[in-house]
Amino acid sequence: MSKKKGTRWERQLFNLLWEHFGPCLRSAGSGCTPKPSPDLLASNGKRILVIECKNNKKEVIYLTQKEIFELNLFAKNFNAEPWLAIKFDNKGWYFIRSDKISKSKGESFRVSLDDLKKEGLVFDEFVGKYEQQKL
């Protein structure tokens, strides 16, 4: 997982949110503080989205319990929705609420492209441009 590529995708999502949702802030990053520091925070004046971005070449990502816990806790106290934004190479963005993830593999959480196709949202669904069509 390339950090440089991660920053590029994070900036792309930042711009998408500004264009199609509302004001968005990019975090200065977790290197600066031991406090939970999600990547993006956006609002359209009604919904507040706290977002952790993940990207990978392979069609699966792993998250630690600490990552999920801190994202959920930040969102709960901010009165916001906790989301994971996931970008695989040559695929569009997928979004999944982090407080809905239950599958775990040992100490870590695993989310695959197949999981996201079933349970995730694409960007327009995520920002509420249309309702999810899945049955």
Add this chain to the structure above:
Amino acid sequence: MSKKKGTRWERQLFNLLWEHFGPCLRSAGSGCTPKPSPDLLASNGKRILVIECKNNKKEVIYLTQKEIFELNLFAKNFNAEPWLAIKFDNKGWYFIRSDKISKSKGESFRVSLDDLKKEGLVFDEFVGKYEQQKL
């Protein structure tokens, strides 16, 4: 106005907000994007604070119309309160709502320590630890 010192004060306020208010995010900074990018964003689950930090050795700060306009616009669309957090050397923090600032000097806005003593809030008032006692 030293940028390094500004970052130090911004981090101090970031930590104060985590301790006495709620989750807080520090912005990656305006260098990364042409979009409005306030320094801090914090919430206690009820109030959302969008904060631009300013510091100066002298007991006065100047802000451009663009700075004030962008802070107010970000906050309005985020459904948040727009604040300036001001730190002068050897003085505590002062806070003033940027949508309440009307004094202007040509193209820029001027806020002095005297103004803040009259119209600003100290930290405990800002985070609602007690009501403002001014008459």
